[in-house]
Amino acid sequence: MDTNNQPLRPVQVVLDGDRFLKTPDRPPGGSHKDFFAGDDVGFAQHKNRVRADLEGFAETLQERREPVGFVHVDMRESALAKSHRPLDRLFSASNKFTLVGGDADGQLIVQGTPRALKELSDLIEERAESTPRMVTNKKTGREEPRASEVRSELGAIGDLRLHTREDRLKFDPDQALAILRQPNVIGSYIIDLFRLDPSLLSSGAVTKTIRALLGALSAVPGGMIVRPVLPEPLRDRLFQPTLALSVRLLSNPSRRVLQLPRELEAAIAEAGAPAFEGIQLTAAEAAADLDPARHRKLLNALAEQTLVRSIEMPFVVDEGTSPSIPLGAKASLSLPAADFDHPILGVVDGGIAALPALTPWIAGTLGLVPEAERNVSHGTFIAGLAAGAYQLNPHLADYVEAQGVKLYDLDIFPRRDLRSTYYIDHHAFLDQLDTCIEKARSKHGVRVFNFSFACGGPQPGSYTVYAEGFDAIARKHDVIFVISAGNLTGADTRPPWPADAGAAVQMLAGQSQPQSITPPGEAFHGLTVGAVNPPGFADHPVLLPTTYTRRGPGTGYSRKPDLAHIGGVTPDTATGNRTGLSSLAPDGTVCDSLGTSYAAPLVGVTLATLDQRLLRRASRELLHALMIHQARREHSLTGKQLSHIAPEFVGYGVPPRADAMLVDDPSAITIVFDQVLPAGRILEFDFSWPQSLVTPAAACRGAVDLTVVYTPPIDRAFNDEALRVELDAHLRQQVIDPDTGEISWAGQLDADGTSTLQGMLKREKEMLRNGVKWSPVKRLHAAMPKGRGASSDWKLVVEPLVRKGDVFPGTGVKFAALLTIRDIAGMAPVHDEMRNHLVNRGISLADIQVAARVRQVAA
Structure with a gap:
C-alpha cells in the first residue's frame, strides 16, 4: 500500500504504562574476577604495595595530627564496571x-581514619590469599x-594516594x-x-576538622563573606547537595x-563558630579586596x-x-x-x-536592571530571532518555526563593567x-528559558557549581534551559568544515587547542546548542559545524551539545560577506551577527512551541x-569516518519544527512512555513487529529509533x-534455539x-565514550532493510543500574x-497495523x- 498521499498520523502515548512495570528476574550470582589470574607473583607485589600505601597514609595523618583523611582509589581500566568497586570487603562501612x-570515571575518594587505614592493611594481609583456592566447576567437573x-x-585497584595540598590548590594566586x-x-x-x-567518626574528630577550617578562615584578618554557593531553596531539590562555599x-x-552549609550546623555550633550575620551589603561594603598578600x-x-577538597578560581560571566x-x-x-495563545520564551x-x-x-519584563545600566545588543538580537526569525531570514524558512514566540525579558545582567557590583x-x-x-514560571507560565552566556571558561569533564545550580532550578520549577555551547575566538577558531568527510578528519587532526563547551553547558537537564552553517555559502557547507562552535562531550562523556542550529558564518570583511543570520539591533534596524548565542534561541523557539502545542502539561523528560x-x-556527518566525532560538535543534530515532532507518516508509528520507574521495577513492553514488515521467513524489516530521557539523582x-542512577534501554528480538527450543x-x-550493536560494546570505557552508559539522554537506532532475525516477537526494556555505594x-x-x-x-x-495490534491487546x-x-484534566 502506498501511504505517501495519506494524512499524517499523531504520535501515540501509552496511558497505562504502569501495567508493563514488573519485578526483574534476579541473575544468579557469579564468581569474583581475579585481575591477577595466573600471576600470583604479580599479585603478591601488588598486595605489598597497597599495604605500604595504606600504612604510609596512616602515618602521614598521624604526623599531621589529622583525625580523618581522604584517599583516592583509582580503578584499573579493566575494573571500571560497578561490580568491581572495592566497597564491599575493603573500603566498606564495616x-x-x-x-x-x-573524579574521573573509576576514580573514587573514600573517607578513613589513621586507625581504619592501618587495620585495613592488616585485613588485606590476613584475607587476600596469595593463591586462589581450587573448586570444582559443577557444569564441567573440572578443578x-x-x-x-x-x-x-x-x-581491581590500580593506584592509591592521599588527598593533599596539590589536589586542593592548582593555580597561582596571581592568576586569580x-x-x-x-x-x-x-x-x-x-x-x-x-x-x-x-x-564513622568520633564527635571530637568532626569538631576538630571543622574547627580547623574555621580557624583557617579566621586567620585571615579583614573583611570577608563566606556562604554556600547554592541558596537553601535550591539545596533542598538535589539528591545530594554540594558542600561548596563562596569566599570573597x-x-x-x-x-x-x-555561613556554612546546614549539614554542618551541629558541628559548627559545637566548634564555637560565630553567629550568622545578615548580608545586606552596600556596593562599597561589598567591594573586593585585591591585596595579593x-x-x-x-x-x-x-x-x-x-x-577542603578543591579551590576554584572566580568565574567571569x-x-x-x-x-x-x-x-x-x-x-x-x-x-x-490576537486570538492565539502564543508560546513564550524566557x-x-x-x-x-x-x-x-x-x-x-x-x-513581560522583570525590570531588574535600570535602562542606564543595560547593554541590550545581545538580548535584542536573540529577541528578534525568537519573534521573527522566519521573516528576517527567508532563506532559513526550511529550518525555523514559521511563527514567532512571545518573550519574557529576564534582564538579570547589567552591562559588563557593572556585573561584579550586582553579584558579589x-x-x-x-x-x-x-x-x-520562579516569577516567570508562576505568573506567565514560562517553561523554556534561553541562556546564551558563559559562566567561566571551559572546564573539560567537570560538573561545575553553575551547572548544578541550573539543574537544581530546572528541577525545582519544572523548566528547561536552552544553553549556548560557547564560541571559539581569534586564532582558536577552526578552518571551515569541509564537505568531504576525509578532509574533515584531517582538519580536526590538526586542532590541538582546547575547544570544550563553556559552563553551564554541561548541565544534565538543559539542552545545550552548538552552531551549524546557514545555506548559501560555498566555503561553509550548509548544516556543517561552524568554525567557532565549541565541542563536547560533557561530564562523564554525556552527549554535549545536545542539539545544533544555524548560528551564522564568520564574515569576510574583504568581500563584505554577511553572516547569513539576521536579527535586530538596539536602534531597530536589521543587522547580521553570529554565534552559538544565536543558535540557541532557534532551538528555544521550537521547544517553547512544542510545550505550547502540548498545553504546557508535558513532562520535562518528554519535551x-x-x-x-x-x-x-x-x-556527511553520519558516515563511518565522522559518526563518532560529529556528535561532539552538533549533538544529535538539528531538530525539526515542533509540529513535525508530533506526527508520523502513515508508514511509521511513534509510541511514547512517559512515567516514573519505581524502585525495584523494570519496564518490559512486549509487542509484535508490524506484519507488513515481516518476511515469509519471519525476519523483521524496517528501521527503528529509540530515545530515552530520564531525571536521575545527581551528586x-x-x-x-x-x-x-542509570536507566538502560534495550529493544530485543526473540531468538529460539533450533536444537533445544x-x-x-x-x-x-x-x-x-x-x-x-549495543550489546557488542563490552569494555566499560567504550560504552561510556559512546553514550551507551551513564548518560541521561540516549538515542539508539537500527536499519534492517533486508530483515533481521527469525521472530516477530519483540520487547522494549528500560531497566535501572545503581552506582556501587548508592541506592x-x-x-x-x-x-x-x-x-x-x-x-x-x-x-x-x-x-495503522501497529496501533490496531496494541489496541486489540487492550x-x-x-x-x-x-x-x-487527559493529563490536564487529571491534574
Missing part, C-alpha cells in the same frame, strides 16, 4: 570507610581457581587576581568541601559574614585544610563578542495574533530594547536567577526526548560519575554515533521513552495532544 566522592572477594577487590580585576567577574573563590560521614575578600575590614594567605591556609554588521533597513515584524540576558517591532511580542558572589547570582525563573528523537545530522561530589532475547540497536531513590526516576518503527521505503501501513493509547488534555 571497616570504617565511607565513599565520599570521585578451577576461584578468587575470594577480598583478592578480587584488591586486584587577574580574573578578579575583570569587571564582569563574580568575585569569589569556590571552595569545595568533603561531605564528612560523622557516623572584602576591602571593608569591618564586615565579616560566615591577603589572597595568598587565604589560599595557603585553605590548601592545608583536610575538609560573559556573553562573548560577535561582530555585528548593520544593514540599515528598519525592521518590521508582523503582530502577534530570555535570560541583559535586557531587550523597547522597539516598536518587538514591543507587541513582549509578554555565586550565591547571589544563583539566588537571583532562581527568584526570576526533552521529543526534541532529541527526530533531530538529524547532515548526511556533584562524584564529578564524572555525578549521575548516580530455549528462548533468549537479542538486542538489536546500535548506539548513536556508532555502527556497533535507587524511593520516589522512583521519571523518564520518557520514544520508540519509532518505520518502513524504510515509506510504503507499508505501519501506523492497551490504552491516545494521540499525543489528546493525552496532554
Whole structure:
C-alpha cells in the first residue's frame, strides 16, 4: 500500500504504562574476577604495595595530627564496571570507610581514619590469599581457581594516594587576581568541601576538622563573606547537595559574614563558630579586596585544610563578542495574533530594547536592571530571532518555526563593567536567577528559558557549581534551559568544515587547542546548542559545524551539545560577506551577527512551541526526548569516518519544527512512555513487529529509533560519575534455539554515533565514550532493510543500574521513552497495523495532544 498521499498520523502515548512495570528476574550470582589470574607473583607485589600505601597514609595523618583523611582509589581500566568497586570487603562501612566522592570515571575518594587505614592493611594481609583456592566447576567437573572477594577487590585497584595540598590548590594566586580585576567577574573563590560521614567518626574528630577550617578562615584578618554557593531553596531539590562555599575578600575590614552549609550546623555550633550575620551589603561594603598578600594567605591556609577538597578560581560571566554588521533597513515584524495563545520564551540576558517591532511580542519584563545600566545588543538580537526569525531570514524558512514566540525579558545582567557590583558572589547570582525563573514560571507560565552566556571558561569533564545550580532550578520549577555551547575566538577558531568527510578528519587532526563547551553547558537537564552553517555559502557547507562552535562531550562523556542550529558564518570583511543570520539591533534596524548565542534561541523557539502545542502539561523528560528523537545530522556527518566525532560538535543534530515532532507518516508509528520507574521495577513492553514488515521467513524489516530521557539523582561530589542512577534501554528480538527450543532475547540497536550493536560494546570505557552508559539522554537506532532475525516477537526494556555505594531513590526516576518503527521505503501501513495490534491487546493509547488534555484534566 502506498501511504505517501495519506494524512499524517499523531504520535501515540501509552496511558497505562504502569501495567508493563514488573519485578526483574534476579541473575544468579557469579564468581569474583581475579585481575591477577595466573600471576600470583604479580599479585603478591601488588598486595605489598597497597599495604605500604595504606600504612604510609596512616602515618602521614598521624604526623599531621589529622583525625580523618581522604584517599583516592583509582580503578584499573579493566575494573571500571560497578561490580568491581572495592566497597564491599575493603573500603566498606564495616571497616570504617565511607565513599565520599570521585573524579574521573573509576576514580573514587573514600573517607578513613589513621586507625581504619592501618587495620585495613592488616585485613588485606590476613584475607587476600596469595593463591586462589581450587573448586570444582559443577557444569564441567573440572578443578578451577576461584578468587575470594577480598583478592578480587584488591586486584581491581590500580593506584592509591592521599588527598593533599596539590589536589586542593592548582593555580597561582596571581592568576586569580587577574580574573578578579575583570569587571564582569563574580568575585569569589569556590571552595569545595568533603561531605564528612560523622557516623564513622568520633564527635571530637568532626569538631576538630571543622574547627580547623574555621580557624583557617579566621586567620585571615579583614573583611570577608563566606556562604554556600547554592541558596537553601535550591539545596533542598538535589539528591545530594554540594558542600561548596563562596569566599570573597572584602576591602571593608569591618564586615565579616560566615555561613556554612546546614549539614554542618551541629558541628559548627559545637566548634564555637560565630553567629550568622545578615548580608545586606552596600556596593562599597561589598567591594573586593585585591591585596595579593591577603589572597595568598587565604589560599595557603585553605590548601592545608583536610575538609577542603578543591579551590576554584572566580568565574567571569560573559556573553562573548560577535561582530555585528548593520544593514540599515528598519525592521518590521508582523503582530502577534490576537486570538492565539502564543508560546513564550524566557530570555535570560541583559535586557531587550523597547522597539516598536518587538514591543507587541513582549509578554513581560522583570525590570531588574535600570535602562542606564543595560547593554541590550545581545538580548535584542536573540529577541528578534525568537519573534521573527522566519521573516528576517527567508532563506532559513526550511529550518525555523514559521511563527514567532512571545518573550519574557529576564534582564538579570547589567552591562559588563557593572556585573561584579550586582553579584558579589555565586550565591547571589544563583539566588537571583532562581527568584526570576520562579516569577516567570508562576505568573506567565514560562517553561523554556534561553541562556546564551558563559559562566567561566571551559572546564573539560567537570560538573561545575553553575551547572548544578541550573539543574537544581530546572528541577525545582519544572523548566528547561536552552544553553549556548560557547564560541571559539581569534586564532582558536577552526578552518571551515569541509564537505568531504576525509578532509574533515584531517582538519580536526590538526586542532590541538582546547575547544570544550563553556559552563553551564554541561548541565544534565538543559539542552545545550552548538552552531551549524546557514545555506548559501560555498566555503561553509550548509548544516556543517561552524568554525567557532565549541565541542563536547560533557561530564562523564554525556552527549554535549545536545542539539545544533544555524548560528551564522564568520564574515569576510574583504568581500563584505554577511553572516547569513539576521536579527535586530538596539536602534531597530536589521543587522547580521553570529554565534552559538544565536543558535540557541532557534532551538528555544521550537521547544517553547512544542510545550505550547502540548498545553504546557508535558513532562520535562518528554519535551526533552521529543526534541532529541527526530533531530538529524547532515548526511556527511553520519558516515563511518565522522559518526563518532560529529556528535561532539552538533549533538544529535538539528531538530525539526515542533509540529513535525508530533506526527508520523502513515508508514511509521511513534509510541511514547512517559512515567516514573519505581524502585525495584523494570519496564518490559512486549509487542509484535508490524506484519507488513515481516518476511515469509519471519525476519523483521524496517528501521527503528529509540530515545530515552530520564531525571536521575545527581551528586556533584562524584564529578564524572555525578549521575548516580542509570536507566538502560534495550529493544530485543526473540531468538529460539533450533536444537533445544530455549528462548533468549537479542538486542538489536546500535548506539548513536556508532555502527556497533549495543550489546557488542563490552569494555566499560567504550560504552561510556559512546553514550551507551551513564548518560541521561540516549538515542539508539537500527536499519534492517533486508530483515533481521527469525521472530516477530519483540520487547522494549528500560531497566535501572545503581552506582556501587548508592541506592535507587524511593520516589522512583521519571523518564520518557520514544520508540519509532518505520518502513524504510515509506510504503507499508505501519501506523495503522501497529496501533490496531496494541489496541486489540487492550492497551490504552491516545494521540499525543489528546493525552496532554487527559493529563490536564487529571491534574
